[in-house]
Amino acid sequence: MDSTQPAPLVVSGDTHQLSIARATTEHLSTQTATPNKRPFVHPLSGPDGQGMLTEDVPAHHPWQHGLYTGLKRVNGVGFWEEGVRGGATDGTFHPRLEAPTVTGASASWRVETAWRALGGQHLLTEAQVWRLTDxxxxxxLGLNWSLQAAVDLDIEAGYGGPPYRPATGGDVLTSEGSGKVDSRARARPLDAARRADDASWRRLDGSPRQPRLPGFVAL
Incomplete structure (x- = not known):
């Protein structure tokens, strides 16, 4: 494909899922917003429409989904494990996917999600505004992420935000020069880089499952 003339984007789907592809049918990204689950982007394909750069529901962390957001605890309510292990204090997600806007080789969409305590109390509203430009x-793939409190909030625990679940283990290169990560961290190189320093950018290298060619994600 001529990189100076990308094909127009086509968005298809329903109220719970959008698929973004080139008019040539090459898939690029899928947004999912299933009731009672956190919204997420998966799969994320390579620029040629081949391979898979993200992983969904790994056996060892079944609450992780491709590219997603989360916080460990808010007012004592868990918003990290998505209730998959039946935590007594886990809250719930209630996403609403709005209609996308497509202009040539650019597509944008918005997901608004109510975060609630187990008893139904509305704690905050999350808004994700995505834009994919081919x-x-x-x-x-850009994200404008905002949280609006419905009550006074105490954001607890030492991690959270927009994690990235790569399709395979990989290496990390940051603006501070960090390189390979140890075997335990390879499944989540973004976390390893975050712990290592406060880098202004990170590049993650891995091998999409099909075909097995290197894939690069810059954050």
Missing amino acids: QGEHYL
């Missing part, structure tokens, strides 16, 4: 040999 540039041929690569594409840009």
